[in-house]
Amino acid sequence: MSKLFIAGEVFHGAGSLEELKNIKGKKAFIVTGGNSMRQSGTLDRSIAFLQEAGLETFVFDGVEEDPSSATSFRGAAAMREFQPDWIVGLGGCSAIDAAKMMWVFYEYPDADFDALVKPFTVPTLRKKAKFIAIPSTSGTGTETTGLAVITDREKGVKYPIVSYELTPDIAIVDGEVCASMPAHITANTGLDALTHCVEAYVSNIDDNYADVLAKGGLEIVFNNLKEAVKNPTNIQARQNMHDASFMAGLAFNNAWLGIVHSLSHQVGALYGIPHGAANAIFLPNVIRYNAKVSTRFPDLAKVIGKETAEELAQAIEALRAEVNNISSIKEFGISKEDWEKNIDYMTQNALLDPCTGFNPRVPVLQDLKAIYNACYEGVAFND
Numbered sequence: 052m053s054k055l056f057i058a059g060e061v062f063h064g065a066g067s068l069e070e071l072k073n074i075k076g077k078k079a080f081i082v083t084g085g086n087s088m089r090q091s092g093t094l095d096r097s098i099a100f101l102q103e104a105g106l107e108t109f110v111f112d113g114v115e116e117d118p119s120s121a122t123s124f125r126g127a128a129a130m131r132e133f134q135p136d137w138i139v140g141l142g143g144c145s146a147i148d149a150a151k152m153m154w155v156f157y158e159y160p161d162a163d164f165d166a167l168v169k170p171f172t173v174p175t176l177r178k179k180a181k182f183i184a185i186p187s188t189s190g191t192g193t194e195t196t197g198l199a200v201i202t203d204r205e206k207g208v209k210y211p212i213v214s215y216e217l218t219p220d221i222a223i224v225d226g227e228v229c230a231s232m233p234a235h236i237t238a239n240t241g242l243d244a245l246t247h248c249v250e251a252y253v254s255n256i257d258d259n260y261a262d263v264l265a266k267g268g269l270e271i272v273f274n275n276l277k278e279a280v281k282n283p284t285n286i287q288a289r290q291n292m293h294d295a296s297f298m299a300g301l302a303f304n305n306a307w308l309g310i311v312h313s314l315s316h317q318v319g320a321l322y323g324i325p326h327g328a329a330n331a332i333f334l335p336n337v338i339r340y341n342a343k344v345s346t347r348f349p350d351l352a353k354v355i356g357k358e359t360a361e362e363l364a365q366a367i368e369a370l371r372a373e374v375n376n377i378s379s380i381k382e383f384g385i386s387k388e389d390w391e392k393n394i395d396y397m398t399q400n401a402l403l404d405p406c407t408g409f410n411p412r413v414p415v416l417q418d419l420k421a422i423y424n425a426c427y428e429g430v431a432f433n434d
């Protein structure tokens with residue numbers, strides 16, 4: 052028996068932000084990032100819709116990229132003052148993931164962050180508030196996942212906090228909210244969604260629902276990402292990418308991910324390489340590594356008119372280049388000396404990452420190190 056985990060209600064389509072008018076409650080605490088939601092007018096529109104629904108609102112803004120646990124504690128303290136019955140994560144995944152962790156510490160002020168890092172340890176939520184996610188980027192699918200990625204800056208580690216308790220009650224998937232997203236973020240978040248489709252499809256959890264969503268998401272990304280990057284005002288392409296991101300998130304919320312994410316979490320935490328950009332560097336070589344044991348890649352290749360795992364890997368490399376994503380770690384400006392200093396630490400942390408346990412091929416340290424080094428140079432992995 053399997054249970055399908057999905058956001059409680061999902062509103063999707065251009066203009067669906069307006070659904071905020073129908074929220075029933077008293078107080079909404081909105082968590083957002085820097086200025087983009089304010090500048091685009093989305094924040095003001097959200098406030099206006101919530102006020103029309105009769106809710107009092109409070110805005111907690113300035114959530115940084117790759118949010119820290121300290122930001123979660125600050126937000127939770129502000130929540131305890133305001134006492135919301137709704138929490139609204141509005142913006143990129145950083146804002147939404149931070150809002151999820153604030154929610155945990157709002158309901159459980161004495162929770163221990165280090166203990167929550169262990170998967171499925173978040174206590175029962177919704178005793179004080181429910182959660183609305185409104186993404187402005189099309190990549191993580193956090194609007195329908197039980198995941199919040201939080202960075203421990205002192206240790207240089209990104210922790211995926213994993214619990215179905217964190218799956219939002221309401222997801223609003225409105226492509227118009229993404230209209231102001233810069234091209235490089237459109238590209239790397241879209242490549243993150245693509246990675247979710249591939250990793251969920253080949254993970255060691257079989258799930259018919261996830262399979263269909265992963266294949267469908269992959270097809271939509273290949274058909275729309277270039278257009279969304281090159282023509283940012285094309286709302287249909289924006290909505291299609293937003294839908295693909297949700298579908299990919301729904302797929303991996305149920306079938307989980309693999310070592311692309313394990314490798315990527317480390318270079319994100321240590322070097323600040325954007326998550327999707329790093330995934331797109333690792334994905335083709337991880338396909339080559341996993342194809343030695345998984346027979347599932349030709350199914351995915353067929354979705355885009357290809358035949359083999361190698362052709363799929365090469366098609367991803369071509370798409371990566373067409374949307375101007377970097378193709379190696381070296382290209383991000385990391386010196387060989389700096390890389391060699393950290394590689395053993397990163398490899399060990401990647402092996403321990405929760406995503407490693409769902410990879411179709413069971414890696415040992417040397418495997419991960421060899422993939423890391425091929426991706427540092429930007430050469431094809433061959434074992």
Ligand SMILES: [Fe+2]
Pocket residue numbers: 191243246247312326330
């Ligand atoms: Fe991801």
